[in-house]
Amino acid sequence: CPTPRKTLLRWLKIRAMKINDIPTRTITPVAGIRAVDIIDQTALPHALRTVRLTTLDDAAHAIRSMQVRGAPLIGVTAAYGVALALAQHDDEATLLAAVRTLAATRPTAVNLHWALARMQAHLAALAAPSAGRRADAAWQEAAAIAEEDVEQCRRIGCHGFDLLRPVAEKRGRLELMTHCNAGWLATVDFGTALAPIYAAFDAGVDVHVWVSETRPRNQGLLTAWELKQHGVPHTLIADNAAGQLLSQGNVDAVIVGADRIAANADVANKIGTYLKALAAREAGVPFYVAAPRSTIDFRCPDGNSIPIEERNGDELRVVPGVDTSGLAGSIRQIPADEAVANPAFDVTPAKWISAIVTERGSCPATAAGLHNLYPEARHA
Numbered sequence: 001c002p003t004p005r006k007t008l009l010r011w012l013k014i015r016a017m018k019i020n021d022i023p024t025r026t027i028t029p030v031a032g033i034r035a036v037d038i039i040d041q042t043a044l045p046h047a048l049r050t051v052r053l054t055t056l057d058d059a060a061h062a063i064r065s066m067q068v069r070g071a072p073l074i075g076v077t078a079a080y081g082v083a084l085a086l087a088q089h090d091d092e093a094t095l096l097a098a099v100r101t102l103a104a105t106r107p108t109a110v111n112l113h114w115a116l117a118r119m120q121a122h123l124a125a126l127a128a129p130s131a132g133r134r135a136d137a138a139w140q141e142a143a144a145i146a147e148e149d150v151e152q153c154r155r156i157g158c159h160g161f162d163l164l165r166p167v168a169e170k171r172g173r174l175e176l177m178t179h180c181n182a183g184w185l186a187t188v189d190f191g192t193a194l195a196p197i198y199a200a201f202d203a204g205v206d207v208h209v210w211v212s213e214t215r216p217r218n219q220g221l222l223t224a225w226e227l228k229q230h231g232v233p234h235t236l237i238a239d240n241a242a243g244q245l246l247s248q249g250n251v252d253a254v255i256v257g258a259d260r261i262a263a264n265a266d267v268a269n270k271i272g273t274y275l276k277a278l279a280a281r282e283a284g285v286p287f288y289v290a291a292p293r294s295t296i297d298f299r300c301p302d303g304n305s306i307p308i309e310e311r312n313g314d315e316l317r318v319v320p321g322v323d324t325s326g327l328a329g330s331i332r333q334i335p336a337d338e339a340v341a342n343p344a345f346d347v348t349p350a351k352w353i354s355a356i357v358t359e360r361g362s363c364p365a366t367a368a369g370l371h372n373l374y375p376e377a378r379h380a
Helices: 006-011 056-064 071-088 092-103 110-124 133-171 195-202 220-230 239-247 273-283 367-373 375-379
Strands: 027-029 036-039 050-053 174-178 207-212 234-237 253-256 260-262 267-270 287-290 318-322 328-332 345-348 355-358 361-363
Touching: 027 071, 027 133, 036 071, 050 056, 050 071, 056 071, 056 092, 071 092, 071 110, 071 133, 092 110, 110 133, 133 174, 133 195, 133 253, 133 287, 133 355, 133 361, 174 195, 174 239, 195 207, 195 220, 207 220, 207 239, 220 234, 234 239, 239 273, 253 273, 267 273, 273 287, 273 345, 355 367, 361 367, 367 375
Parallel strands: 174 207, 174 253, 207 234, 253 287, 287 355
Antiparallel strands: 027 036, 036 050, 260 267, 267 345, 318 328, 355 361
16 A cells, blocks of 8 residues: 555554444355355345355356346456356366357456356366366355455555545545446455545545445445445435536536446446546546456457446336335336337546546556556467
8 A cells, every 4th residue: 555644554554444333344255065146236235135156157147137236246246156056067068168158258448258258268278077176176266356456455544545535635535436336246345436535434534425326226325335434435326417516516526337448448437437537528527437457358458348238227217216115116107008118328538537536556448557566468
């Protein structure tokens, strides 16, 4: 961590983010058996529910249905999905089938494909399986990917806070805006875009966060939920209120996560990110993107080459929630035969991004900037 502040160094030693003051991770191996427990994010913010994954199909469904979401967490869940498959049948055919099944679940988040490629390369290098050797190795590698994600997010928190600290010291406070959910719910722990916010808050900075609802999936509600759990002051806003707040000078910086960063530093993120970047640019407000190495796709030349997932139109037509008695349900706000478009992501041009923050530090949003942080990628 580049800052000597004792409070921030203490933050680096935190074991996990908390729910009701209990350290909690989004995905946790179950002791004694080959299974993992996840937080079912489709139940949040109205209910906290865990789901146990014991099979490849369980893992694929969790990713596809967005019980787990956020690019880093999708990658970790996919890694465990491979391990769960091999726990049933420890052979090459099962490995290849598991990779194919999981790769088809979500096209845009490159962390998914990064994690599957890493698992396949690691396991293919082993000799023919004997007495579960490959299954054991798969479980260990998935756990390693999860732990690396945690430490990368810690470091993103440090480096992101380093960017925000001069503003905090000058103004005595921080007014930040984010979009979608790129907190600890989108990773194994700590988060990407929210990690610098947590680091600043835990260092004693007066922080307030403007949280966009992020329709149609309303992942902003997840951001509001986890900020509340940690005690960070925040205000939930309609997506369309962001431009007004930015133009009036109510925001010091916008910080978002990413589902894929192309080699030229164009960024794919949840739909609506493009509009916030455009408004921030017009208002002269810094626009930061926070993501780990696994989100950077050096094989993808630019944003035009990033596949954009088109999701089911009922995500737009039907609104889930709870009724006045607290029972979960849904309301159809658009007729079933109404034609709708539901792209899940958009692409923000690199020229609108003030900096990209990774576990290795921050850099300009350029191909050169990314390669300076990851020189080994030039030869990959």
